[in-house]
């Protein structure tokens with residue numbers, strides 16, 4: 071018989087419990103071509119100045135500015151072109167008074183030169199078989215020179231460990247010669263859906279059956295979190311087969327997410343599976359909606375997430391609880407969902423005995439953020455997940471919220487947050503009337 075008596079834990083305590091069990095996933099070296107979106111396990115410090123030498127930002131002529139001191143429309147000056155260099159070439163001659171080196175963008179400024187004049191601003195001619203230029207204006211010392219170190223100086227800390235690698239960071243890696251880089255390992259996350267009613271995506275509907283959407287949804291969420299997914303064939307609600315499949319999956323995964331079978335029904339076998347495994351169940355009831363039956367357990371050095379079978383509850387469980395385990399284990403500085411504040415665009419009249427996470431659409435308007443509940447607010451809803459880009463967080467013990475209320479919002483987009491739960495995000499409104507908390 072399933073365990074029917076459960077004590078709901080406040081969300082903050084549930085997240086806290088999880089955080090105190092997280093171990094780092096370890097470090098590995100990966101190639102610069104394979105490091106996108108990975109989390110840096112080392113600080114990136116400039117190992118030389120950028121640019122490493124003074125260079126020309128234009129196609130033009132490297133000159134001595136002093137030569138142009140008296141140049142004007144009425145008194146043009148003439149310089150002899152002694153050499154031509156492109157980027158990657160270094161001049162062999164020094165620029166002496168009366169001479170110039172034709173220089174292309176990116177080439178090192180030749181010795182003797184202290185300025186560059188653009189091609190368009192000179193007149194070129196050949197005189198007596200010699201290439202010459204005529205300049206009709208003065209050029210200041212240091213004009214049009216990109217100086218060594220003006221971008222970055224040797225020794226500057228550019229990116230801290232714990233940062234997600236972006237294309238810009240890849241440019242930094244390449245600039246400083248990192249063909250491999252230390253990153254945090256990605257945990258292998260197994261996903262195994264349970265339910266006799268489940269069909270695979272390629273199967274036709276049959277009476278009483280539905281297609282398994284949770285596994286594919288969770289896989290997409292987990293990949294977006296940067297972990298590796300191992301998708302298992304869904305299983306029927308049969309204790310022996312579930313126990314065997316879960317035990318086997320735990321051999322090859324760091325985290326095993328199951329969906330469904332975690333509540334108190336006759337065919338909800340996950341609680342018994344945890345028992346037989348001897349897993350340490352951190353909690354099996356949370357004071358939240360949806361996803362109140364979300365169960366998290368640790369077994370040896372593995373994690374078991376028993377997410378609800380209801381699609382929206384499953385989605386919320388993954389964002390709230392799986393996300394920080396994956397990301398904190400990679401030492402990401404901000405492993406939780408991003409936190410925002412917004413104004414509610416319409417009444418939300420439902421009472422909230424538990425903290426409620428309402429799927430919603432957050433949009434920025436001129437005078438701040440506005441948030442609108444998305445679609446059917448039932449934990450079984452799948453359609454409300456289409457538009458939703460955030461969850462409104464409504465504290466437990468309230469009877470409903472009026473349009474215009476300031477509410478806290480969390481979103482899986484954005485930079486993440488360090489710890490969204492230790493201060494109330496939430497939400498002031500004259501509309502709140504508190505109710506007795508129900509368990």
Ligand SMILES: Nc1nc2c(c(=O)[nH]1)N[C@H]1C(S)=C(S)[C@@H](COP(=O)(O)OP(=O)(O)OC[C@H]3O[C@@H](n4cnc5c(N)ncnc54)[C@H](O)[C@@H]3O)O[C@H]1N2
Pocket residue numbers: 263264265267268280281282283284285329330331332333334335338360361362363377378379380381383449450
């Ligand atoms: N007497 C009680 N009944 C229920 C309680 C309770 O406290 N007492 N809790 C309810 C809540 S809240 C939720 S949420 C669900 C959770 O149920 P389970 O996690 O045990 O999930 P199942 O029973 O297997 O399925 C629930 C629902 O979701 C559908 N489902 C399951 N797997 C998938 C999938 N992979 N893809 C799409 N849809 C899936 C399933 O067909 C059911 O409709 O329990 C309530 N009951």
Ligand code: MOO
Pocket residue numbers: 358359360361362363364378380383449
């Ligand atoms: O766990 Mo249920 O999703 O609270 O409805």
Ligand SMILES: [Mg+2]
Pocket residue numbers: 330331332333334335337338379
């Ligand atoms: Mg059930």
